[in-house]
Amino acid sequence: EDKVVQSPLSLVVHEGDTVTLNCSYEVTNFRSLLWYKQEKKAPTFLFMLTSSGIEKKSGRLSSILDKKELFSILNITATQTGDSAVYLCAVEAVVGGGADGLTFGKGTHLIIQP
Amino acid sequence: KAGVTQTPRYLIKTRGQQVTLSCSPISGHRSVSWYQQTPGQGLQFLFEYFSETQRNKGNFPGRFSGRQFSNSRSEMNVSTLELGDSALYLCASSLEGGLPYYSYEQYFGPGTRLTVT
Secondary structure (H helix, E strand, C coil), rough: CCCCEEEECEEEEEEEEEEEEEEHHHECCEEEEEEEEECCCEEEEEEECCCCCCCCCCCCCCEEEEEECCEEEEEEEEHHHHHHHEEEEEEEEEEEEEEEEEECCCEEEEEECC | CCCCCCCCCCEEEEEEEEEEEEEEECCCCCCCEEEECCCCCCCEEEEEEECCCEEECCCCCCCEEEEECCCCCCCEEEECCHHHEEEEEEEEECCCCCCCCCCCCCECCCCCCEEEC
């Protein structure tokens, strides 16, 4: 059974700190890994990673994938209170001729204190 | 452009009843996916529809079913409701379906909060 584990489950830091969120996975026929941010509403897409070692960046957020060690990290630098959210990691796996759906981790609940 | 809409937003049902949830994707999007979110299990994939066909299915019992219409609107049905079906049901749409598009840049709706008593 496909498995995605995120750590830590929750994290409280002060504004301006840098945080690193972890996502490890065990899936058959890996296709891609995705990061989402979920505030008090539905998740919003952040990054999609398919290749090892290539960093994706968007402003203060960045993410990288290691397909050999089966994990990804999401970095947020100079955190702001607006970064407070649940960050979800999901892995897409391939079965046969189509994708097998997304398997999500439980998420990391990040709280940024002013 | 209007976002993904889901109706109803809140629903209370009793055990044994059935329920139908509706999702209207972003105009032009052909893929619709459904997810169940609970505090205990997190976000879990239910199924994906593309061009009126179910392409992918998660690990849920047959009580959970869905369909997609020619205008890409989708409905999800849960029969014989159980207390454990209480959850936030999210629908997401994307422009294309299949590899890897339906997961890439999905746009989620606000969800339907289902409470089973």
